[in-house]
Amino acid sequence: MGGRLATITVSIAYVALLLIGAFEDRREALADLIGMNDMTFIAALAGLLWLTCLVLPKSGAKAHSDINDVLHPIGKWVSVTALILMVCFILLQVVMRYVFNDAPNWTEEGARFGMLWLVGLMAPIAYRHGGFVAIDMLERALSERLAAILSLLLFAMSFAVLLVMWDKGLNNHVDSLSGRGCSSTLRWPLGFEIGKCGNKFSNYYQYLALWVGVNLLVLVCVELILRQVLKLTGRNAGLPALGDEDVGGAS
Structure with a gap:
């Protein structure tokens, strides 16, 4: 039961972070209450969560493993669908351009x-x-313990880069003039109109993809x-092993 409680607690913490951090007005309103910069406020909340996980690493690792085990199969099938559509759109463009000389502009x-x-x-x-x-x-040239320390250092460096990407991806791309713009060619089917872009797709839906990837x-x-x-x-005894027969290993 303790493991399930940890998973639920960590899941709620991440959802709360996203519901606050992804919206400028919410970030600033809460940050102003305690006299902090909005992104510093989000960093403090996230830091508190990750520090708690470091204090209780086994519960934290199990909770993150459970969350990833739920999210990744969903992401995999969405990715497969996206790949199929991407290939179909490209083939449609090639056939229409070279056979009928009239390629659609949205493909x-x-x-x-x-x-x-x-x-x-998929990343x-x-x-x-x-x-x-x-x-x-x-x-491979190092001892097992030194290799483990090196891996930990590399993970920490990757983590630091991801935090910068989280900030820049949100503030410079998703929540920006580019992200708020409208697609030049993509339209909603059946004449639907959604938001300020009307029947056009908002660029937000495209820029959001990589920011979602950074969160994952x-x-x-x-x-x-x-x-x-x-x-x-x-x-580390008792932790579920990592391994996916559908993902090729690095070589």
Whole structure:
């Protein structure tokens, strides 16, 4: 029961962080109450959550593992759908252009839309299961303990980069003039009109893909850091092993 409670608590904490952090008005309203900069306020809340996970690494690692185990299969099937649509759009454009000399103008942007969501949702899965290309000559040359310390250092560096990407991705892309703009070619089907863009797609839906991917990468990176801490302290027994037969390993 303790493990399930930890998973629920960590899930609620992340949802609360996103519901506050992703909206400028909410961030600023709460930050002003305690006299802090809005992004500093979000960093403080996130830091408190991650510090708690470090104090209780086994519960934190298990909670993050459970969350990722739920989110990643969903992301995988959405990615498969996005890949299929992307290929169909590209084939449609080629056939219409070279056979009928009348290619629709929305296929290129539609394919890019699918590619962005494909990358955003598959990158966390590949990262968690070692699907990225890896240069591990130094790690193999070191002793097991030094290799584990090196891996922990690399995870920490990746985590720092992801935090910068979270901030820049939100404030410079999603919540920006570009993110608030409207698509030049993509339209809602059946004449639907949604938001200020009317029947046009908002660029928000495209820019959001990579920011969602960064959030999922943060979840994975925290899990990997906690797993590495437990491995270094010899307390990793009982954690579910990582492994996905559908994700190729790095070579």
